[in-house]
Amino acid sequence: MTPVLDEEEIGILECIKDVQTDRGFHIRDIIKKAKAGYGISRSTVYEIVGYLEFHGLIKTNSSGYRELDEMQAYSVMCPECDREIPGDDYVNEKGRGVCEDCYIEAHQKIKFADPVAVRSKKLFRKQHGFEGTEGLTELQKELYDFILTEGGATPDKISKLFGLKPQETSNQLALLRHCELVKLRKMGEEIYVVPYDS
Template sequence: MVDEKEEIQKCDRCEREFPAEDLIEEGGSRICENCYINAHARIKVCDPWAVRSKKILKERAGLVGSEGLTDSQKEIYEFIVSKGGATRDEIAKRFDMPLEELENEFAILRHCELVKGQKRNDGVYIVPFED
């Protein structure tokens, strides 16, 4: 329960309210613990060793395609496939997901060789890997 005298502030990233003492100073912003962790726990997208490891693990487990993904990852992948590609902003908006979290999901899908980035006239799209 929050003490009525305790100062409440919004996280500068997610805009949720927290006791002021729980926010972390980060690059001139005050952010919550979840946003701090998301910003510092990024998975590297272009990582050949991660791709190789994921491929070997999936083969050993007998998994193909989107098998072995979390429900969230499957939904994102199916959305990208259904649209033939989508921007990061479209995906983040559709799944109400912070961009940092989306980048981690994208990295995992990329390591599985399910999606990749593709430059188009109006920006960068996440597209099915086989395109």
Template structure:
């Protein structure tokens, strides 16, 4: 069986139905729980979990998340498209990885001349966030 969204093969018995589509588990979960970058509870939870684990900076991140963080730090501010292109990520892969960076207060988005830009969370960020700056 083939997923109607990503076209990957689905093992027998593991397909999910959603609005008349046959989906793999990953695509099904995307529909049910898309990544949310601006989530106060997730930020609080990530910060507390990292504190309890003694994590700081990029500790506890996946290699992809560390690479994205370092790219933003070295080249930023950058666009979402630049990140996706640099790391060959789909939109959902980008969103999932960026959500972690945002929840850990390592990176955030802002608008510049109508375009969403991504930069490292820094001293100039604190106290200057607006609801649109996620």
């Protein structure tokens, strides 16, 4: 069974990743770091380390040090959208394991659609029998085709190529996003618009 880790448990996991060397880690260092970084008490550290050991995420190596077993699967619950996501897919946001979508939402300067809008737009199109790019304007279709062909592009690049003002690009992309034709993905420091199914 894959454990679903909560915020404090992720905090401990992050501490371990910071402190761990080739030899492993010592619980003393985790206690120090967890207290300073996350305000987690010593007894809670022991409790969580025990829990992680129970699930095989931490094991004791041949030199008697504890170490993180990176191969063990775990999930986290995104505190923003309550979705369960695989442990290697979360982004550490000040000790909170948020999903990539929520991370991008929180960090982008242009505010994109909220999930309610996505649902209603999708429902609206479904009720009207629209599929794929049906019901989109010519510009929206062109933008979508471009993103499909390129596999992804930054809003900035799209603005330049299509001669759109950034706000206009953002509006058009928000609509494509509502229709679940495209989504955002952070690659390095840049945010890309990529096909929804990629």
